[in-house]
Amino acid sequence: MSATRVTAPPGGFEGPVKRSITIAGHQTSISLEPLFWNALERAAAERVLPLSALVAQIDALRIAEAEPPNLASALRSWLFAQYICDNDASRSQ
Template sequence: MAGPVKRSVMIAGHATSVSLEPVFWEALKRAAEEDALPISALVARIDAARVADDAPANLASAIRVWLMERLLDR
């Protein structure tokens, strides 16, 4: 298994770095395509839900959890 890959993503006009394993980057890309969104817009949506939580996780963790919940909801 490959280790995390750091990529820059624009959220609300600001670049932020996110480190995810390649399998999660691929899943995020597919989810964005299925929802007809750019990856940055999907990450912004996940981030907005994350920061609304009482004890927000870091962004990479929130993305992983969001992807797993999406998979389990199918």
């Protein structure tokens, strides 16, 4: 098996961008890299939800955890599970 060269993500590496979003009637700020914002927007569109509604659903799942992570970490983890883990599972079937 030959080694595959590692490349930068499309658009290069970018630092977090802070956005304000309303969850359960209150404003909160979330800092995520543009790659994650784009993935969240795509996930919301696939579910025919506003971005704030998707984030609120993920936030509710996060809060239910025994030791909830911060919201940005929960969003990244959820996205990873949706797009990476689900793809791996469908390939193995």
